[in-house]
Amino acid sequence: MDIDGRVVVVTGAGSGIGRAMGRAFAAHGARIVLCDIDARTVAETGAEIRSDGGEAVWLQKDASADSDISALIDAAEYSFGPVDIYVANAGVSGPAGLAAGSPEWDRALEVNLRAHVRAASQLVPGWLARGNGYFVSIASAAGLLTQVGAAAYAASKHAAIGFAEWLAITYGDGGVGVSCVCPMYVKTPFLDAATSSPDPDWRVAANAIASAGEILSPELVAELTVGGVRDGRFLVLPAQEVRALLQQKVADYERWIIEMRGYRRLLEGREATVTGGGN
Numbered sequence: 001m002d003i004d005g006r007v008v009v010v011t012g013a014g015s016g017i018g019r020a021m022g023r024a025f026a027a028h029g030a031r032i033v034l035c036d037i038d039a040r041t042v043a044e045t046g047a048e049i050r051s052d053g054g055e056a057v058w059l060q061k062d063a064s065a066d067s068d069i070s071a072l073i074d075a076a077e078y079s080f081g082p083v084d085i086y087v088a089n090a091g092v093s094g095p096a097g098l099a100a101g102s103p104e105w106d107r108a109l110e111v112n113l114r115a116h117v118r119a120a121s122q123l124v125p126g127w128l129a130r131g132n133g134y135f136v137s138i139a140s141a142a143g144l145l146t147q148v149g150a151a152a153y154a155a156s157k158h159a160a161i162g163f164a165e166w167l168a169i170t171y172g173d174g175g176v177g178v179s180c181v182c183p184m185y186v187k188t189p190f191l192d193a194a195t196s197s198p199d200p201d202w203r204v205a206a207n208a209i210a211s212a213g214e215i216l217s218p219e220l221v222a223e224l225t226v227g228g229v230r231d232g233r234f235l236v237l238p239a240q241e242v243r244a245l246l247q248q249k250v251a252d253y254e255r256w257i258i259e260m261r262g263y264r265r266l267l268e269g270r271e272a273t274v275t276g277g278g279n
Contacts, residue, residue: 001085001134001177001229001230001232003025003029003085003226004028004030005029005030006030006031006084007030007031007033007080007081007082007083007084007085008022008031008032008033008083008084008087009032009034009035009072009073009085009086010022010032010033010034010035010087010089011036011072011087011089011090011115011119012063012089012090013034013035013036013042013045014037014040014042014044014045015036015038015045016186016218017089017138017183017186018034018036018087018089018090019045020217020218021087021138022034022045022049022056023045023048023049023052023054023219023222024219024222024223024225024226025085025087025222026049026052026054026056027052027054028226030085031054031055031079032054032055032056032057033056033057033058033075033076033079034049034057034058034059035059035060035061035063035068036058036060036061036090037060037061037062037063039060042059042060043058046058057076059075063090063115063119064090064110064111064114064115065118069118069119069122082126083123083126083133084132084133084134085133085134085135085136086119086120086123086136088116088119088135088138089136089138090115091138091140092104092112093108093150093152093153094107094109094112094150094152094156095108095151096150096151097151098151104152108152108153108155108156112153112156112159112160113156113159116135116137116160120135120163123135124167124171124176127171127174128171128176131175132176132177133176133177134177134178135164135167135176135177135178135179136178136181136225137160137161137163137167137178137180138225139157139160139161139164139180139181140153140157140182140183141237141242142154142157142158143158143159143161144161144182144242145242145245145246145249148260148264148267149267161180164178164234165234168180177229177232178234179225179228179229179232179234179236180235181221181224181225181236181238182235182236182237182238182242183216183221183239184216184239184242185215185216186217186218186221186238187215187216187217187218216239220238224236224238
């Protein structure tokens with residue numbers, strides 16, 4: 001899909017990857033509709049785009065709420081025309097551990113998964129009627145592999161990837177494109193929060209990030225995403241090592257689980273030697 005002149009919605013656009021997405025699509029000639037639950041930061045993103053000569057409007061909205069998604073779509077149509085590309089970027093970390101009764105688990109599923117389902121439900125019928133449209137799911141390498149110390153985040157990102165796959169398979173022949181973006185570790189508020197958290201599970205997650213090597217910039221992730229949309233590519237992997245890790249996981253799932261247990265022990269500062277085999 002060509003980017004120039006397209007109408008692009010970006011959720012979670014107040015900071016991090018979302019802000020970079022808005023600016024990157026605008027730099028390639030798109031007209032941008034931004035949303036975030038933080039009115040100040042999303043306005044800053046919009047002002048940056050306009051100062052660079054781009055076209056942008058912005059709203060303070062919850063990307064997981066049906067009515068707010070409708071408001072975004074209406075704002076896009078009023079300002080620029082029908083939505084061509086929807087970037088489902090808004091995300092939350094959720095609880096680090098089990099905490100099954102925590103409302104934060106529900107919130108993680110609402111924002112990281114059901115927000116995608118609700119947006120697609122409103123947009124796909126129109127895209128099918130027009131014969132084109134594009135859905136961008138900002139997931140995570142945590143959804144292909146996992147994220148030690150981050151239960152809700154890993155589970156909800158797995159689910160987001162599953163939905164993106166279903167969307168691409170079900171509607172791809174009708175002109176609906178889908179890209180699923182799975183960055184590994186990116187310099188975002190998520191990383192900052194994990195690093196400073198008093199929760200030991202989140203500190204393990206932060207240790208995993210710190211030991212992973214290069215931390216990518218949001219700008220790189222955004223530029224690669226624009227390229228993925230332009231090429232019509234489903235899986236966008238900003239960190240190429242993710243592909244090899246995924247292949248190792250699929251090749252021997254049992255071994256991968258055992259090695260990940262050892263990795264967690266290492267991150268916790270415990271003895272990393274696996275004694276015995278099995279599960």
